[in-house]
Amino acid sequence: MTLDEIQIRRLVEEKAAALRARDPKAMVAGYGPDAVVFNLAPPLRQPGDARDPGPIEQWLSTFEGPMDAEVRDLTVAVAGDVAFCTSLNRLTATPRGRTESFDLWHRVTLGLRRLDGRWQIVHEHESVPFEMDGSFQASISLAP
Amino acid sequence: MTLDEIQIRRLVEEKAAALRARDPKAMVAGYGPDAVVFNLAPPLRQPGDARDPGPIEQWLSTFEGPMDAEVRDLTVAVAGDVAFCTSLNRLTATPRGRTESFDLWHRVTLGLRRLDGRWQIVHEHESVPFEMDGSFQASISLAP
Numbered sequence: 001m002t003l004d005e006i007q008i009r010r011l012v013e014e015k016a017a018a019l020r021a022r023d024p025k026a027m028v029a030g031y032g033p034d035a036v037v038f039n040l041a042p043p044l045r046q047p048g049d050a051r052d053p054g055p056i057e058q059w060l061s062t063f064e065g066p067m068d069a070e071v072r073d074l075t076v077a078v079a080g081d082v083a084f085c086t087s088l089n090r091l092t093a094t095p096r097g098r099t100e101s102f103d104l105w106h107r108v109t110l111g112l113r114r115l116d117g118r119w120q121i122v123h124e125h126e127s128v129p130f131e132m133d134g135s136f137q138a139s140i141s142l143a144p
Numbered sequence: 145m146t147l148d149e150i151q152i153r154r155l156v157e158e159k160a161a162a163l164r165a166r167d168p169k170a171m172v173a174g175y176g177p178d179a180v181v182f183n184l185a186p187p188l189r190q191p192g193d194a195r196d197p198g199p200i201e202q203w204l205s206t207f208e209g210p211m212d213a214e215v216r217d218l219t220v221a222v223a224g225d226v227a228f229c230t231s232l233n234r235l236t237a238t239p240r241g242r243t244e245s246f247d248l249w250h251r252v253t254l255g256l257r258r259l260d261g262r263w264q265i266v267h268e269h270e271s272v273p274f275e276m277d278g279s280f281q282a283s284i285s286l287a288p
Binding site for chain 1: 180182183187189222225228232249251253255266273275280282283286287
């Protein structure tokens with residue numbers, strides 16, 4: 001494994017650890033400027049600066065108790081100052097006012113650039129697929 | 145624009161043109177071996193070889209009449225033999241047995257590697273977001 005791949009894998013693990021710690025500033029620390037972000041929630045592309053911890057803080061406030069994140073099947077492709085990663089991630093959380101937690105397995109793609117000597121996330125794409133049976137329900141109960 | 149970026153943009157446009165032509169072989173021509181594919185439809189990750197035109201042929205048969213594809217806001221990041229692209233794409237099609245076509249705007253990320261001197265798609269992630277209002281409906285009516 002190259003040093004670049006080690007650094008990128010560490011960045012991915014730090015992001016998951018930041019979620020477990022419910023730390024908004026740490027959760028956005030990996031983003032670069034002008035990141036193109038495709039979230040689980042609408043709109044198609046997130047407006048604003050991904051480095052702003054405000055929206056993350058707001059999102060975290062909709063859950064109570066411990067949160068967990070798992071990164072599985074991480075692949076990293078890197079050359080020069082460009083890289084991308086793919087993984088299947090599990091988010092575990094309890095919506096505020098509920099007693100039961102949920103597990104949401106979803107697909108994650110990251111696009112990275114080395115800027116100022118540091119790998120930074122300039123693209124993030126998180127999603128679940130949806131049912132093509134006419135219901136158009138998001139497939140929130142899948143597992144790898 | 146570098147020659148690499150020109151080649152990658154051409155690959156993206158050829159893929160859209162292949163869909164307009166309803167040509168399954170042309171639609172899979174850009175994939176490399178062992179591609180990690182996250183589709184609009186379940187499962188989380190597509191099984192099998194993305195270079196197999198069979199599943200695409202089956203999918204095309206669920207639509208009748210002309211199909212259209214538009215690629216908007218294409219970004220390309222490339223270094224050495226690794227690249228990734230992001231875009232917002234529109235699919236226009238008429239389900240078999242229906243009279244009205246639909247437009248589906250969705251997010252697309254491609255991961256590419258230059259293999260045997262040719263840019264090939266080794267990762268594809270296509271999705272729409274879903275509503276976080278408790279309905280878990282896929283957001284199929286968004287536009288950029």
